[in-house]
Amino acid sequence: MGYKCTRCKKIVEINYRALGIRCDYCGHRILVKERPTSIKRIKAE
Known part of the structure; x- marks a missing residue:
């Protein structure tokens, strides 16, 4: 996954x-x- x-x-x-x-690159802690x-x-029934 x-x-x-969000930074880099x-x-x-x-x-x-x-x-x-x-983040492995910049160390930022906000990820999406x-x-x-x-x-x-999906077909509705």
Whole structure:
């Protein structure tokens, strides 16, 4: 699961046990979850 840093805009993988939630490049702690670019369509019944 990829997260994007709000400061440097790079995609980071999170290892929760090793260092917590931090950007590997700039050390910023605010990350947002990457959304898939494809659209999921579900047929309504």
